[in-house]
Amino acid sequence: MKHSFLGFGLAAAMAVSGAAASAQTALTYLFPAPDFLPAFAPFQLALGKGYYEEAGLDVTFRIGQGGADVAAQVAVGNADLGGGMGDTSMIVRANGLPIQGVAVLGGQGLTHIAWRDDSGITGPADFGGQSIGVIGFQDTAYYNLLAVLAANGMSRSDADIQGLGSGGLIQNMIAGSVSVMSGVPEWIVAVEDAGVPLTVIPARDVFPAQAQAILASDAMIAENPEAVRGFVQATIRAIEDIIADPHQAAADYVQIVDRHAENVEQIERIMRFYVDSVYAPAEGRPLGAFDEAQLQEIQDFYMANEIIATAVPISDVYTNDFVTE
Template sequence: MKHTILNTVAAAALALSAGAASAADKVTYLFPAPDFLPAFAPFQLAKGKGYFEANGLDVTFQVGKGGADVATQVALGNAELGGGIGDTPIIVRANGLEIRGVALLGGRGLTQLAWREDAGISGPADLKGKSIGVLSFQDTTYYNLLGVLASVGLTKNDVDIQAVGPGGIIQLTIAGKLDAMSGVPEWIAAIEAAGVAMDQQPVDSVFPAMAQAIIASDKTIAEKPEVVQGFVDAVLQGVRDISADPKAAAEEYVKLVPQHSENLAGIEAIMRAYAELIYPEGENQPLGAFSEERIKAVQAFYVDNGLVRTAVPVDELYTNEFIK
């Protein structure tokens, strides 16, 4: 009898456990670039530390073919959520893709303007006649660079802009074939690790650039708000972990992403850069929230410079409803 009772209790426990597992909402998140990049550390920490699970989510990461592909797949419903930059909806919504930002990973801009110390550059005005690397001509690093140039009365015709990808930016800057770059903190760290002294300036000091963003379709927001809320909460907790203790976050991250296991010092430096340069909250802009004024200013620049064909209502580009 005793064994029967114990067996019944054990079976009930297993059933409850299985029920809890099946109750977790399955979510596909699409990265615009390889998911082992340090820029995506908040997502890896959220998964590795159980934040998604605690919010009732069973998250699968997949990698898309760049930002435009991610936006398309999310709009079509092939992924519940995806990654971009705060300005991604400005670019793609004008093309009929009904996606919007649901969380912004920091109050500062992701893109950094950096240059070799020996290039004779002290700021944006000195870029005239210089060679500058960007990821591609369809990428935010390029669009942000145009904004920087415009802030000092320059255009793309006044400089030599080269779209050479992340590896090309790093290698050509090390070789001295690029004077400057518009990119992310880890590219700068890689160049400096090779012994090249760099100077830098956050792009958002002269142009209203934005941080990474989590994007979702209007349909997912309407039909699965609890999924979006849980995902946003988990990733923002990952951001807070990095901001609170970059060293501890780096130690945890290299355990979760073994590609970086032999570069703890470098990862800690990158985490610290994100914590200091990108993640801080903006004025009247709590962590995760979008600024209507910033989005409006970026969209106006993109329209005026022919980067997008037409403006769309600003309130269709983002929502702050998932930011607590």
């Protein structure tokens, strides 16, 4: 009798477990670059710490071929959600892709401008004639660089801007082949860790540069709003963990993404950079929320500099409906 009771209990537990598993909503998230990059730490932490599962989601990560590919795949439904920048939706929506930003992952901007201390540069006003590295010419960091130049009375033709890819950008900054870079925190930390002193400023000092964003199609928002809400809030929860304790977050992250296990100190430095200069909340809006006035300013600059050919209603490129309960 005892054996039968235990067997019944096990069967019941398995049935409950199976029911819980079947209740999970499958969701695919597409990264624009390899998912082991520290920029994507909030997603890895949210997955590894069970935050997506608690939100009722069975999340699968996939890797796309850059931001344009992510936007296209999300727009046609080949991925449920994807990663981009806070300005991505205004660029691709003008090309007919019905994409919106559903969260921006920080109150500050991702792009930072750094220059070698041995270059003689004292600030962006000295960028004329300098060799400046970016990863490419269809990238937000490049567009943000153009805004920094414009704020100092210069255009793209006033500097030697080179598209080098992420690896080439780091290598050329270390070698001194370029004196200035427009990029993201982990690249800057990599150059500094190679023994190159840098001066760093946020592009946001002169332009409303945006952080990373979670992108969704209009159809996904209409048909699966609770899945979108669950993913957004679980990801923001992971960012809040990083803000609260970067040291512990770095330790947790390298357990989840073990290729970084030997670099936990560098990962912590990168996370502290993100906490101070990217994730830091903007006054007057919750973490994750877009600022419509900032997006309008970006679109105006992009139109004036022929980065985009068609303006779209700014209210169509984002929603803040999912960032709070």
